[in-house]
Amino acid sequence: xxxxxxxxxxxxxxxxxxxxxxxxxxxxxxxxxxxxxxxxxxxxxxxxxxxxxxxxxxxxxxxxxxxxxxxxxxxxxxxxxxxxxxxxxxxxxxxxxxxxxxxxxxxxxxxxxx
Amino acid sequence: xxxxxxxxxxxxxxxxxxxxxxxxxxxxxxxxxxxxxxxxxxxxxxxxxxxxxxxxxxxxxxxxxxxxxxxxxxxxxxxxxxxxxxxxxxxxxxxxxxxxxxxxxxxxxxxxxx
Numbered sequence: 034x035x036x037x038x039x040x041x042x043x044x045x046x047x048x049x050x051x052x053x054x055x056x057x058x059x060x061x062x063x064x065x066x067x068x069x070x071x072x073x074x075x076x077x078x079x080x081x082x083x084x085x086x087x088x089x090x091x092x093x094x095x096x097x098x099x100x101x102x103x104x105x106x107x108x109x110x111x112x113x114x115x116x117x118x119x120x121x122x123x124x125x126x127x128x129x130x131x132x133x134x135x136x137x138x139x140x141x142x143x144x145x146x147x
Numbered sequence: 148x149x150x151x152x153x154x155x156x157x158x159x160x161x162x163x164x165x166x167x168x169x170x171x172x173x174x175x176x177x178x179x180x181x182x183x184x185x186x187x188x189x190x191x192x193x194x195x196x197x198x199x200x201x202x203x204x205x206x207x208x209x210x211x212x213x214x215x216x217x218x219x220x221x222x223x224x225x226x227x228x229x230x231x232x233x234x235x236x237x238x239x240x241x242x243x244x245x246x247x248x249x250x251x252x253x254x255x256x257x258x259x260x261x
Contacts, residue, residue: 037190068249073254074253074254075251076237076249078248081247081248089247089248130247133179133196133198135193135196136193136249138191138192140188140189140190
């Protein structure tokens with residue numbers, strides 16, 4: 034049990050729709066990172082937020098956006114959903130910025146796009 | 148191009164037998180190195196990490212990993228596998244110049260037979 038929760042657990046959307054995924058970090062963790070894990074693959078880094086500002090971004094288009102709030106919650110928003118967006122979305126929280134601060138992962142949200 | 152490779156997609160091992168999972172990376176300089184485990188319905192859990200110093204790293208759950216610079220490898224080992232070790236294992240790297248971004252391998256699924 035990492036103390037990181039995600040909602041919802043599962044979600045089904047249709048192509049072109051928009052979706053918001055939520056993450057609740059451990060208290061005191063100022064950094065949240067989001068990852069996309071397609072079936073049979075390793076997680077891919079989407080972006081990271083530190084103290085409510087985007088700190089870095091992977092190779093994902095602008096229709097993937099995020100928000101981080103002062104209460105240690107955060108959101109991943111995906112606009113104009115495509116079939117390839119079907120994946121497990123993981124958030125991970127850590128106390129600080131660097132990777133040597135251990136990242137604690139949530140169980141993920143399984144998104145299916147039809 | 149920078150990459151992390153896990154050559155084995157699936158490994159089956161008998162309970163009590165030893166386990167070795169391979170990880171190779173291709174980076175300009177030695178990155179930070181990690182091993183994570185993912186059980187069904189669970190988030191990723193950090194097993195161990197290597198930043199510098201002793202090339203043999205001890206982790207949780209009886210796992211260890213050895214960094215070999217000459218082979219660009221960071222293989223994970225466990226002397227005696229338990230049925231609860233059945234899971235998916237991911238090697239991950241983060242370049243020292245950009246250390247917020249974790250890049251994961253495709254994973255190795257471990258099945259433990261009685």
